[in-house]
Amino acid sequence: MVIYHARSEQGVSRVNIRYRVHPKGVDPTTYPKEIQEIQHPSQDPEAKIYARLVLKPVTADLAKVGPYVPDLGLFEQSWQGLDGLKRPDRMKVSIERYSFPALDPRTDPSGLEVGGRYMFEIDGLQKMLPGPDGKTLVPAKLELGDTVELFVEAFDKNPGANRAPGYTKDARRKIVVTPDEAQYAIKMRDEQNRRLQNKIADLVKDQGNVFRGEGNDPPPKKK
Secondary structure, three states: OEEEEEEOOOOEEEEEEEEEEEOOOOOHHHOOHHHHOOOOHHHOOOOOOOEEEEOOEEOOOHHHHOOEEOOOOEEOOOOOOOOOOOHHHHHOOOEEEEEOOOOOOOOOOOOOEEEEEEOOOOOOOEEEEEOOOOOOEEEEEOOOOOEEEEEEEEEEOOOOOOOOOEEOOOOEEEEOOOHHHHHHHHHHHHHHHHHHHHHHHHHHHHHHHHHOOOOOOOOOOOO
């Protein structure tokens, strides 16, 4: 799941996901030198190493889907009508690129901010392995243990030539695992979140008791 938010005083024109695969067990020094030197999508504008996935714009009637929730990358009612679907299907709901309306249309232009949520699936991805001649790359299917690295790339609306995009500060990296391992990780994450919510609820209750004078100290003895 990739949740992002981008802003530019000149407006945001387009957003992409840039990604590459680090094959398990492959020595990076076996790649051609020019490939080894590319360590960030800003060094690869032609997408030779970091593939580019263009995120499509989304229009929404807020009266029907509710306000956009930046922390979730969804609208409040994005799951409306999906109650009968299993969690994995609900998780696939994507809001690729939503352009925020102006807070005050009289003074501010729309499109200064965009956001969204994209469920990045790796089924169709390929990795590039060094060829036997040491100068070319050979495509191959992903395998367990490979690592997918991705950035979010955003461009402003300035029409000037060769405008540099902005990127997420750090790369996100995920290791390819089996479906069972993924389900176990999700289960453990949900259990951890449940325990955290219970702990927060207990802390709130304890704080409330303190302010009401309902602590655990015994009542004072009468003289």
